[in-house]
Amino acid sequence: MANMLAAVDEGATHVQGTWNGHGERVGNLDLAVAIPNLDSEGYKTISSDALASLTSTAHEVARIQRQRMDPRQAFVGKRVARHKGGMHISAVGRTQNEDGNGKNAYEFFDPSRYGNEGAFVASKQGGAAFIAQFTGEARLLRRDQRDRLRSEKPLQGKIMEKIKAIESLGFSIARGPASLELLMLKSMEDAPRPFTVIERPKIYDAVGADADATVKILSRGDEVVSHTVGAGKGTVNAMFLALIKGLQGKFPDVRNVSVVDFDVEKLQGSDQSSASAVQVAIQFFDGDEQWATTSASEDMLEASWNAIVDGLEWKILRMEAKRRVEI
Structure with a gap:
């Protein structure tokens, strides 16, 4: 990258590379990073519309190549514009444009210019500043609910206590923003659940056979x-399909939901045995939107089930929010 920038500074007009640096050889110039670097230096590269599709293009190429995107990849990675910590988040909010876009005191570029977006990571250090900012990103909340979350200190304290209790176990709620939205709604006691689990799954499984x-x-x-x-x-997969089947008669939109990523991670501080506590994170997609849920347990299947329930509950509430007309 440094060699390329130096060459362009000296008059080079042709730059060659590959998407995400993937190729048959090592050391390929990453076009998804090279283009924003040149753009930020004032060089004309591609149109503004093409710049705005840079992140989605990089992710789509990775999907086609069946390569996992590095979430820390400069400019186009999912985590490059994430912020954590109360004072940090507060400063971001104070220095952004009114529409929530644009550079702020903690970013040297505008993520939206390249099709990326900022995010605020939940943590026990976030405090009221995090809750106030997260309400702007949450996709389930009504206007009056957003106002409550931004103004009611006891409610903010109640939510932060729940986050602290979760994270004290080594479980990061930040891996499932959709689960966090549901936690906030339940804390407000202002969202009737679309369904109730009467009996948790019963499983029949044999090694090498369908479950x-x-x-x-x-x-x-x-x-x-x-x-x-x-x-x-x-x-x-069997638990997911069983729940879809049970919900689709009442909530037909769930038929479009698929699991696009499933990750299991042993919790820090957990013992090393086969019964160690794990955190499950699931990414869902419905052809239009993507969302993530998470749960933790010493039983991997229980954590998976809880994350699945959160995922489909979020989907149903999201569709109801889209249909809702706010005055």
Whole structure:
């Protein structure tokens, strides 16, 4: 990268590289990083519309190549404009444009120029500043709920205590922003759950064979419990399909939901045995939006189930929020 910039400074007009630096050889110039570097130095590279699609293009190329995107990749990585910590988040909010875009005191570039976006990471250090900023990103909240979260100190304290309790176990709520949104709604006691799990999944699984999962749920407004069976490639997939099957009659939008990423990580401080506590993070996609949930337990299947429930509950509430007309 430094050699390329020096060459352009000396008059070079042709730059060659590959998307995300992927190629048959090592040391390829990463075009997804080279273009923003040149742009930030004042060189004309590609159109403003093309610049705005840089992040999505880099991620799509990685998907086609079946390569995992580095979340720390400059300019286009998911984490490059994330902020954590109360004073840090407060300063970001105070120095951004009114629309929430533009450079701020902690960024040397505008993420939105290259199709990326900033984010605020939940943590026990975030405090009221984090909650106030996160409400602007949350996709489920009504206007009056946002106002409550920004103004009611006892409510903010209640939510931060829950976050602190979670993180004291080594569990990072930041890995599942959708789960955090649900936590906030439940703390406000202002969001009737779209469904209730009557009986947790019962599993039948054999090594090398498809798994079956049965679940019992009661959808909001129904009087009859739904008892469904899902068959899938593995236990987690079977639980997911069983819940989809039980919900789709009442909430047909869940049919479009798929799991695009599933990650399990042993919690810090947990013992080294096969019963060590783990955190599960799941990324969902419905063809339009992507969201992430997370849960933790000494039982990997329990953590997975809780994250699945959060994911589909978030989807249903999100569709209801989209249909809601705010005055």
